[in-house]
Every structure is written in structure tokens, then in C-alpha cells.
Amino acid sequence: MTKKCPECGEFVPQDAHFCANCGHDFFDSSSGASKSGGGLFSDGKIFLVLIAIVIVVGAGIFLSMGFGGNDNSDTADDAPKHEVDLTISNVDGWDGESSGKTSYALYTEAIFNKVPSDLKGYNIKTTYMDKNNTEIGHETETLANVYYDTDYSISFGYYTTYKKPNPDHVNVEIIKDGKVIDNFTSKIDIGKIDYLN
Numbered sequence: 001m002t003k004k005c006p007e008c009g010e011f012v013p014q015d016a017h018f019c020a021n022c023g024h025d026f027f028d029s030s031s032g033a034s035k036s037g038g039g040l041f042s043d044g045k046i047f048l049v050l051i052a053i054v055i056v057v058g059a060g061i062f063l064s065m066g067f068g069g070n071d072n073s074d075t076a077d078d079a080p081k082h083e084v085d086l087t088i089s090n091v092d093g094w095d096g097e098s099s100g101k102t103s104y105a106l107y108t109e110a111i112f113n114k115v116p117s118d119l120k121g122y123n124i125k126t127t128y129m130d131k132n133n134t135e136i137g138h139e140t141e142t143l144a145n146v147y148y149d150t151d152y153s154i155s156f157g158y159y160t161t162y163k164k165p166n167p168d169h170v171n172v173e174i175i176k177d178g179k180v181i182d183n184f185t186s187k188i189d190i191g192k193i194d195y196l197n
Helices: 045-062
Strands: 002-004 012-014 085-098 101-116 123-129 137-143 152-162 169-176 178-185
Touching: 012 123, 085 169, 085 178, 101 169, 152 178
Parallel strands: none
Antiparallel strands: 002 012, 085 101, 101 152, 123 137, 123 169, 169 178
């Protein structure tokens, strides 16, 4: 047994809830006004609405992951690079004897090409390394205690030990508020350190 759709005239099974041709709801209690004329979810518009929602949600995820042009990494604003620039000019040292023990000292000299006007929060860590890239020793100082305005090399990173060191290179790290923001490395000319010759 069939019934005729009042909207399009198609014959559908008697127990059909919707017309298979036009989508007319046989159980809708509203007047016989046409529903196919532009409701938001008719004539395939639901598909377009769903696509628009997916695009908006996808764009939100894309932008929140940092692909939208804003660099939210730790180094973007928190730790500006190259606020300190230096050229390591020399690593030197001396030995001395006290109470029958010989001590050996190393220190680094560098020309500071650029420093920030406010030295607050800046530290400088000088690490002496051997040929195997093993740390011999290091010294960490505030940049304010090391730097002064001069056109000449400044000495810093004084490290003293009772074991004769065999340094190969020095690594100088610039640290701002606990984060390393720059790094300078230089090979050590051991011919310039008297106690190593």
C-alpha cells in the first residue's frame, strides 16, 4: 500500500516517515507549507554547514599550534639572541706554589663587541675542555662583574686547580635569566701557556 506525497506527488510506502524524493516529513504537524524552499538543513545545505564548521575548527587548531606566523617559542621574546657579542682573543694561565702544592690557573681574554645597556640577569659561564670534549673546569660570573667599557680585551673565567690541566678549547656561554642565549668557542693555543711547555 502506498501514499502520495503532498509536496512532489511521488508515491511512497504507507509507513514512510519521509518522502524519498523530496524529503517531506509526513508526521510534521505544521501546515502544508513547502519545506524545500530554503531551510538551513535542506537541499544539501547541511553538508555545506558541516564543511564550514570543520574548516573553522581546523583553522583554530592550526593557529593554536603556532603555524599562524606568531613564534611562541621560548627564544622569541623571553631570551633575545645576540645581545652580547664577543671575540675570544686568548686563553692563558700561570702556575704557582704554596705550602708545597702547585696550583694551575686558566683564564680567558675577550673583546666585547656588543653588550646590553642593562646587564641585570646576565651571566657568563666559561668552561675549559680537553681534546675528548670532557670538562676540565668552569667559572660562572655575572656579566656586570666582568664587563667594563674598554677597547681592549677583558680577562674573566679564572679557574684554578691542583691537577695540571691539558686544555684544548674554551666554551663561553652567555646566560640571561637562567637560559643560554649565545655560545662562543675557541681553540686554545697551549704554546702560550708557560706551564704546558
